[in-house]
Amino acid sequence: MQTRWRLIRRLLLILLLGCVLTLVSTRFILLAEEQTIRQRLHDDSRQIQYQLRHVMLNYTFATEWTARRLDTDDLSFSEQLDSEASSLFLFYPSLQRILVLDSEFNKRFERFRSEEQPLAKQNFANSALAQAATDMSQIPHAQSLLDEEFASSASDILVAMPFESASATHYLVIVVNIHKLIDQLIRQQITEGYQVAVKLNEQSIYRFAGNDDLRDEWLVERPLSFTTNRWTLELWPTPEKLSEMYSASAQLVFFGGLLLTAGGLVLGWRSLRLHKTVSEQQKEVKQLRKRLKNMHATEAKLVFLSDHDAQTELPNKNGLKNYLLQQLESTANEQHDLHLLVISIDSLRELNHALGHPVGDEIIQRIALRINKALPDAVYLARTTIDTFVAVQSAQEPGNSVDALARSIREAISPQLFIDDHEIYCSASIGIASAKDANYQLETLFHNADAALYNAKLQGYFGIEHYQPEERFELSERRERLHALRVALEKHELELNYQPIIQLRSHRAESVEGLLRWRTAQGDVIEPRQFLNLMEQTGLIFSLTEFVIRSACQQLKRWHQAGIEPLSMGLNFSLRQLTMPELPKLLEQHIKRAQLAPDDIQLDIDAAAFLQLCDHHHETLMQFKKLGVRLCVNLLGVSHQLLQAMRFCSPHAIKIAPELVADIPNEPVQTELVESIIRLAQNSHCQVIAVAVENHQQIDFLKQRNCYLAQGNLLATVLTAEQLGPLLQSPFSGSQPPLASL
Known part of the structure; x- marks a missing residue:
């Protein structure tokens, strides 16, 4: 019931609104059309006014033209007028x-139409024309006026013009039948259906009308004037003409409005059925708009983040590149310079690990604000990595000192930061590169700035370094060395050499240590410390590590097949190699492929790398233990951290560093350290190996303390696999090194 009552109310409202709008629209259109009709009547009457004045000017011109052509001889002007009269009447x-x-206003000449009679009167001294003669002499043009003495009707007008003859002044006068003139004008200008009347002094002098029904409602009055003559024109339409002037718009609007009202009723009836569907669609549209708004916001954010850093809202590396590409082009064209300042926050990663990433993020945001405040408005600032900012300064204006700018940045960063309960001191190293030195090349500019930053970091905290052009040679040499290393890997110029670890009681080799060497095409042998660092900075370290593992496993397999057993293989790896996620897989893959036992492979680890693995890479050590490979730690001394690490992961062997072995038994401190390492190994049930044994005194010292594994040139030098293979079959005397050593 409620739904039906709602429908009835809606339909009634539609009906009421439709009727009201139809009537109002129809009335509005009727008013507009009435206004148009009245305007048309005014325009037609104005046209009559214009045409009357134009015709009267023609009569005036004819009078002036005729008067000025008359000769001064009395007989001559009579003959001329007599000959021209027929043309003027025509x-x-x-x-x-x-x-x-004449000057006394006596009639000297007269011509008239055939239907007219000559004037009986001969002298017109008392006429209106005689009274206006004075004004005519002052105005050199024909004048028009009313004068009943010359015309058969009081409404006719005179057009007069004085002219000079031989004897005196004469007046040329023409009489115009105004009724005939207006009738001719009206019939030419007014179409059928118009009613016209002309009045002179409130008296009708002309009427072209037979129906006065609409006179009071539609009458248009317009004054007709020429010089001193005044008439009133009245114009109105007949009912038939008025009907023709109305268009069908009002009827169309009326019936169209009724039709639309009927359509509205139908739509209103159907709208109730569609109301529920529309409501649901509106809700869906609202949800879609909300989702679209969120999508636009996300898109705008993504566009912003493509060129900006999310944390500091500074331009990122992509935004910096786009900016520099534009600046370098204009700077190169104008031959100006541009400086790139790379600002690296020292030890930020350590702060992140020590204090947590929220504190690290707060540090970055505050440092970004400090740097931004220290920079002039014209300097562009971006954040390219976690701990690196880049400032771009144009050198177009004189007096811009890049060193002063770098110092102001350093001073802005140096004050301590108070975050939560922490008082934090930060430092930054700044590398500066010039666009001119980079030949306005973007990548070269970045390389130069990185090289300058590297040198700044070598100075310690708050280092500032400019890129020096001579460093290009070093960079070029580094690139050449890197290229040569790639070629060496491809051409198998890298090889493993081996040095045996001797059992001092049996004088036989228990294991060998694989040592990487680079044998160049010129026959030079380069040790790893000269190139391993470079490979660790590139992707070559993975290929190199795989080569070492594969070569060592295959060589150990060949020795086992030759009957040299038991024999194990020791491999030296840096911390970078040990933390490679792929290393356990590589070891397992190549050990199985060579059909070796996992404990045939021993990983020699430096003490510092061992501590790092125990502190931060527990999972890597667990993978090594699970795989079954042996771990050997190279020690320079014993510390509390080392003891804690050995409790967490006990190694299989301990090597005494060459620096300690070199000074025994002569130096008491080194001797005491070696004895403590031997006791630690024995108490931990680990093998102990002395490295770099060079004399018999060292061998005697080691034997006296039950250290029976040694490695050094006194026992056997570093050899190739081909040179070492035959020697492994027999005991090593230790008296003379093999002659084929490297």
Whole structure:
């Protein structure tokens, strides 16, 4: 019931609104059309006014033209007028009479149309024309006026013009039948259906009308004037003409409105059924708009983040590149310079690990604000990595000192930061590169700035370094060395050499240590410390590590097949190699492929790397233990951290560093350290190996303390696999090194 009542109310409202709008629209259109009709009547009456004045000017011109052509001889002007009268009556149909009066206003000449009679009166000294003669002499043009003495009707007008003859002044006068003139004008200008009347002094002098029904409602009055003559024109339409002037718009609007009202009723009836569907769609549209708004916001954020850093809202590396590409082009064209300042926050990663990433993020945000405040408005600032900012300064204006800018940045960063309960001191190293030195090349500019930053970091905290052009040679040499290393890997110029670890009681080799060497095409042998660092900074370290593992496993397999057993293989790896996620897989893959036992492979680890693995890479050590490979730690001394690490992961062997072995038994401190390492190994049930044994005194010292594994040139030098293979079959005397050593 409620739904039905709602439907009835809606339909009634639609009906009421439809009728009201239809009536109002129809009335509005009718008013507009009435206004248009009245405007048209005004325009037509204005046209009559214009045409009347134009015709009267023609009569005036004819009077002036005729008067000025008359000769001064009395007989001559009579003959001329007599000959021209027929032409004037022909071309001017409303012309009724032509007269010439002398200076006393006596009639000297008269011509008239055939239907007219000559004037009985001969002297017109008392006429209106005689009274206006004075004004005519002052105005050198024909004048028009009313004068009943010359015309058969009081409404006719005179057009007069004085002219000079031989004896005196004469007046040329033409009489115009105004009724005939207006009738001719009306019939030419007004179409059928118009009613016209002309009044003179409130008296009708002309009427072209037969129906006065609409006179009071539609009458348009317009004054008709020429010089001193005044008439009133009245114009109105007949009912038939008025009907024609109305268009069908009002009827169309009326019936169209009724049709639309009927359509509205139908739509209103159907709208109730569609109301529920529309409501649901509106809800869906609202949800879609909300989702679209979120999508636009996300898109705008993504566009912003493509060129900006999310944390500091500074431009990122992509935004910096786009900016520099534009600046370098304009700077190169104008031959100006541009400086790139790379600002690296020292030890930020350590702060992140020590204090947590929230504190690290707060540090970055505050340092970004400090740097931004220290920079002039014209300097561009970006954040390219976690701990690196880049400032771009143009050197177009004189007095811009890049060193002063670098110092102001350093001073802005140096004050301590108070975050939560922490008081934090930060430092930054700044590398500066010039666009001119980089030949305005973007990548070269970045390389130069990185090289300068590297040198700045070598100075310690708050280092500032400019890129020096001579460093290009070093960079070029580094690139050449890197290229040569790639070629060496491809051409198998890298090889493993081996040095045996001797059992001092049996004088036989228990294991060998694989040592990487680079044998160049020129025959030079380069040790790893000269190139391993470079390979660790590139992707070559993975290929190199795989080569070492594969070569060592295959060589150990060949020795086992030759009957040299038991024999194990020791491999030296850096911390970078040990933390490679792929290393356990590589070891397992190549050990199985060579059909070796996992404990045939021993990983020699430096003490510092061992501590790092125990502190931060527990999972890597667990993978090594699970795989079954042996771990050997190279020690320079014993510390509390080392003891804690050995409790967490006990190694299988301990090597005494060459620096300690070199000074025994002569130096008491080194001797005491070696004895403590031997006791630690024995108490931990680990093998202990002395490295770099060079004399018999060292061998005697080691034997006295039950250290029976040694490695050094006294026992056997570093050899190739081909040179070492035959020697492994027999005991090593230790008296003379093999002659084929490297």
